[in-house]
Amino acid sequence: MTATLKVPAASAVFAARNRRANQIALAVLVALVAVAPFVAYSFFVMNALCFALFACAFNLLIGYVNLLSLGHAMFLGLASYVGAHAAKVWGLEPVSAILVGVAVSTALGFVTGALAIRSSGIYFAMITVAFSQMVFFFCLEAPFTHGEDGIQAVPQGRALGLIPLSNPWVLYVFVAGIFLFGFLAIQRIVNSPFGEILKAIRENEPRVVSLGYRALRYKLAAFVLSAAITGLAGATKAIVAQNASLTDVSLSTSVEVVLMTLVGGMGTFYGPVIGAIVVVSMQNYLAQFGEWVTVIQGVVFVACVMAFRRGIVGELAARAKISL
Amino acid sequence: MNIFGHAISLPQLYGQLLIGLINGSFYALLSLGLAVIFGMLTIVNFAHGAFYMMGAFAAYFLLKLVGLDYWWALILSPLVVGAIGAVVEILFLKRLAGFDPLYSLLLTLGIALIIQGLFQNYFGSSGEPYAIPKQLGGAYNLGFMFLPVYRGWVIVASAVVCFGTWLVIEKTKLGAYLRAATENPTMVRAFGINVPRMITLTYGFGVALAALAGVLAAPITQVRPGMGADIIAVVFAVVVIGGMGSILGSIVTGFVLGVIEGLTKVFYPEASNTVVFVIMAIVLLVRPAGLFGRAA
Numbered sequence: 001m002t003a004t005l006k007v008p009a010a011s012a013v014f015a016a017r018n019r020r021a022n023q024i025a026l027a028v029l030v031a032l033v034a035v036a037p038f039v040a041y042s043f044f045v046m047n048a049l050c051f052a053l054f055a056c057a058f059n060l061l062i063g064y065v066n067l068l069s070l071g072h073a074m075f076l077g078l079a080s081y082v083g084a085h086a087a088k089v090w091g092l093e094p095v096s097a098i099l100v101g102v103a104v105s106t107a108l109g110f111v112t113g114a115l116a117i118r119s120s121g122i123y124f125a126m127i128t129v130a131f132s133q134m135v136f137f138f139c140l141e142a143p144f145t146h147g148e149d150g151i152q153a154v155p156q157g158r159a160l161g162l163i164p165l166s167n168p169w170v171l172y173v174f175v176a177g178i179f180l181f182g183f184l185a186i187q188r189i190v191n192s193p194f195g196e197i198l199k200a201i202r203e204n205e206p207r208v209v210s211l212g213y214r215a216l217r218y219k220l221a222a223f224v225l226s227a228a229i230t231g232l233a234g235a236t237k238a239i240v241a242q243n244a245s246l247t248d249v250s251l252s253t254s255v256e257v258v259l260m261t262l263v264g265g266m267g268t269f270y271g272p273v274i275g276a277i278v279v280v281s282m283q284n285y286l287a288q289f290g291e292w293v294t295v296i297q298g299v300v301f302v303a304c305v306m307a308f309r310r311g312i313v314g315e316l317a318a319r320a321k322i323s324l
Numbered sequence: 325m326n327i328f329g330h331a332i333s334l335p336q337l338y339g340q341l342l343i344g345l346i347n348g349s350f351y352a353l354l355s356l357g358l359a360v361i362f363g364m365l366t367i368v369n370f371a372h373g374a375f376y377m378m379g380a381f382a383a384y385f386l387l388k389l390v391g392l393d394y395w396w397a398l399i400l401s402p403l404v405v406g407a408i409g410a411v412v413e414i415l416f417l418k419r420l421a422g423f424d425p426l427y428s429l430l431l432t433l434g435i436a437l438i439i440q441g442l443f444q445n446y447f448g449s450s451g452e453p454y455a456i457p458k459q460l461g462g463a464y465n466l467g468f469m470f471l472p473v474y475r476g477w478v479i480v481a482s483a484v485v486c487f488g489t490w491l492v493i494e495k496t497k498l499g500a501y502l503r504a505a506t507e508n509p510t511m512v513r514a515f516g517i518n519v520p521r522m523i524t525l526t527y528g529f530g531v532a533l534a535a536l537a538g539v540l541a542a543p544i545t546q547v548r549p550g551m552g553a554d555i556i557a558v559v560f561a562v563v564v565i566g567g568m569g570s571i572l573g574s575i576v577t578g579f580v581l582g583v584i585e586g587l588t589k590v591f592y593p594e595a596s597n598t599v600v601f602v603i604m605a606i607v608l609l610v611r612p613a614g615l616f617g618r619a620a
Contacts, residue, residue, distance in 0.1 A: 068426050070433075115608045122368040122429055123568065126560040127608065133557035134601035141594065251557065255433060262430065294441030301434025305427050306416065 021322040025270055029183075033176050042172050043240070048280045049179040050237040055260040055272030056186050057229035062258075063267030064190055065222050066202040068125045070254050071132025074112070075227045076234035077249020078135055079105035083235030084151040084244035085144050094159050094239050098178075101235025102228055108135070109227020110220075117220045132254055139249050150245035154238055171240065178236050182229050187269055189225060198222055259297055262304045265311025270324050274312050337590050338469040344586020345579065346475055346544065349482035350376075350537050352578025354559045355566065356486055357533035359574040360493070362563075363506050364526040365417065367428040372559065373552025374439040375531045378405050379538025380547045381443065384454055394457035394543075401539045402532035409531025413524045436552075443549035451546030478540050485536065486575040493571055502526065561604040567617020577615065 036045045054076055061067045083101030086092045092100065116127040139145045146152075156165040165171045189195050200208045201215050209215050238244045247253060256279060264275025279297070286293045304311065310318055317324040354372060361369045369375075382404055383397035392400065412435060420428050460474040493499040505512040505519050513519045538551075545551055558581075566577030581600050589596040607615060 066424075066426075068429070115605050118608075118612045122425055123564070125426070125429060126368060126564055127604070129557050130561040130564060130601050130604055133561075134598050137597040137601075141597070251553065255437070258430065258433070291441045291444040294444065295438050296441075298434045298437030298439075298441060301437060302416065302431060305431045305434060306419065309423075309427065 018322050021320070021324065022269070025324055029270065029273065030180065033180065037169075037172050042168050044280075044284060046172060046175045046240045047237070048277050049175055050233045050240060051257075051260065051280050052273040052276035053179050053182045053233040053236075054230055055257050055264070055276045056183055056269075057226045057233065058257045059261045059266060059268075059272040060186055060189065060226045060229070061222060062261060063271075064195065064198050064202060065219055067120065067219065067223065068122075068258070069128040069223075069226075070125045070258065071112075071128035071130070071135075071251075072226075072230055072257050073249050073251065073253035074132035074135035075105040075109060075230035076237070076253060076257075077139060077244075077246070078108055079231030079234035080238040080244040080248045081139060081145050081151060084154040084238040087157060087239065088151060088154050089144070093161050094157050094165055094174075098232065098235040098239065101238070102231040105231025105234065106224060106228040109224040109231075113220050113223035113227070117216055117223060129251065129254070132249070132251065136246070136249050136251070139246060145244070145246075148246065150243055151238075152243050154242045154244070156239055156242065165239065175236060175240055178232065182232055183269075183273070186229065190269070194218070194221070256297070259301055259304075261311075263300060263311055265314030265317070265324075268311070268313040268317060268324050271311050271313035278312075335469060337587075340586040340590045341583060342469075342471065342475060342586075343589070344583040345479050346582070347585060348579040348582020349479050350541055350555065350578075351559055351562050351582050352486050352575045353482050353533050353537035353540075354555065355562045355574040355578045356489060356571065357530040357537075358559065358563050359566075359569065359571055360489070360533070361527055361530035363569050363571070364502065364523055365413075365428070367417070367425050367432070368560075369527075369530065370429055370432040370556070371412075371436040371439065372432075372531075372534050373554075373556030374436040375405055375409060375534040375552070376538040376541075376555065377443065377547075377549060377552035378408070378439060379535025380454070380542040380545075380551060381538075382535065383539045383542045384452055384547045387454070394539075397539050397542075398536070402535040405535035405538075406528040406532030410524050410528035413527040417527065418520070418524075440549060440553060447549050449548070449550055451548040451551075454542040454547050456543040474543060478544070481540060482537070483579075485533070486578075489533070490571050490575060558600050561600045563614075565600075565604050565607045565614060567611075567614020570614070570616035573614065573616025 033049070036042075054072070058069065058072050061069055079101035082104045083097045086100040087094060087097035090097075112128070112131045116124055116131070119127060140147055144151075156171065158164050159174060163170055163174070165174055190198070197208065197213055197218050201213075201218060205215050234248060237248070260275035260279045261272045262275065263271075263278050264273065265271025282296065283293055286296065289296075308315070313324050354376060358369055358372055361367065361372075379401050382401035383394065386392040386397045386400060387394075416431055416435070417428055420431060456474045460477050463470040463472045464476065493502060501512065501517055502522065505517070505522055509519045541551070562577050562581050563574060565581065566573035581603065584603070585596060585599055588599040595602070611617075
């Protein structure tokens with residue numbers, strides 16, 4: 001008891017330092033997002049932002065609940081298809097189209113999550129792989145996705161009927177806004193009382209259960225939230241790229257998001273963003289080497305798992321004794 | 325017959341049943357390998373599909389470069405690929421023993437990417453043909469259908485290997501050591517048994533089973549870099565349905581699901597790719613630990 005009485009002073013100092021570090025990190029992130037389209041091709045940056053949001057949503061599960069979903073592309077890809085379909089065939093304006101995509105990925109998250117959440121660890125990973133493969137086959141065969149061709153020429157239209165997204169600068173502000181909204185939403189979730197319970201479940205699930213919490217419901221809620229934010233990233237991506245294809249729903253995309261989070265740092269706010277930028281750049285600049293990209297990704301995977309488990313941001317934060 | 329609006333002919337039914345049994349043989353061999361590895365190392369080997377593909381390619385190389393035929397490949401390919409698996413275990417997996425098993429899964433995922441990327445680099449996504457050995461050419465006339473000899477051989481061979489593995493693990497002294505080491509490795513080590521080496525050999529053996537499945541598949545499916553990635557998700561679903569850690573469960577579930585998949589192709593072809601996953605969802609609802617699994 002005496003030990004815990006002494007802690008508040010130390011932890012208050014730590015918390016203040018942490019808060020300042022996170023304020024600085026957030027300011028740097030916002031500045032980077034603002035400057036990025038002036039130094040890099042803006043469509044490349046927007047694509048990276050969509051993947052960054054995807055990785056952050058994935059990290060909500062692996063980083064804070066210790067649930068490894070190896071099928072997260074099903075949410076990204078399905079929301080992308082539905083968003084594209086809503087914008088193109090139903091003629092919805094982009095914000096509504098994206099919301100329809102989010103609604104569908106949320107529903108898919110609820111159904112698959114309800115079935116998978118009772119298991120954990122590697123079992124959970126295998127079940128999510130299987131479900132995402134099922135969604136892949138659904139997308140391959142359902143008429144509205146146009147199979148191998150995907151949905152092409154998705155109109156960007158006017159957001160809320162007013163803001164023309166066909167202007168690349170306007171589109172960039174729109175996508176950056178969505179990214180920051182999703183990013184801050186995840187931070188808010190993790191730092192809320194709900195997030196504290198999630199972290200408690202990660203540390204010691206039986207104890208949380210014995211305290212009277214329904215751990216499974218909290219885990220399911222986290223899974224559904226993660227699916228919803230992933231859907232937000234996917235549907236936005238469909239509007240940016242003006243297409244939806246099978247790649248976004250494939251196992252390789254599920255694997256890539258794991259790699260992004262691992263490289264950047266699992267269980268950190270900023271790690272998945274950095275990891276997404278690294279992996280997307282790698283694909284972009286190494287595209288000329290064809291399948292070597294896959295080999296390099298595999299090597300990075302092995303290197304991270306063997307020697308660099310904290311990832312880039314996790315390593316930096318550990319050195320500076322803060323949590324980012 | 326007319327079911328769900330599809331006209332069904334008996335030869336078609338038997339044909340798909342046969343294909344189902346063949347696929348079931350591969351599912352059984354692969355999920356058995358996963359179960360053996362899981363039992364000993366409590367990890368999921370994500371590189372299993374890649375090792376299956378390597379087994380097929382090893383047979384292809386043995387024929388093309390060394391001139392050794394199918395029968396040699398049947399022995400050498402699992403040995404070589406199994407040895408590679410053992411090296412992976414010694415170099416990487418052993419060092420992750422104390423960490424969360426998720427790291428081992430991620431490691432095998434990275435290794436799968438490396439292997440698959442390398443093969444795709446040199447062979448693209450197209451397949452290389454591998455001829456059926458001449459001793460197994462032709463077909464038997466069973467009266468109601470023609471059974472290609474090679475297909476019959478695949479079913480019998482994999483059933484024998486699966487049953488043999490089950491016998492060794494459940495009925496022999498070696499199997500008893502293995503099961504004991506799964507329960508309490510420290511105690512088994514205290515009896516003077518080299519448990520770390522046993523773990524390496526177990527991993528190598530599981531990988532060798534995948535490679536054997538690859539050799540058996542080579543004349544049927546062609547030798548393709550993507551053949552492992554295509555099958556691995558279904559095999560995972562099979563393992564989840566059967567329940568982890570049950571040797572017999574993985575064998576039975578593999579064969580049965582292959583047959584169900586084949587039947588679905590006859591009665592409701594649109595669902596043939598997804599039926600295994602739908603069954604998995606139902607099993608998870610009714611028996612979360614799997615049909616043969618013990619509750620965690």
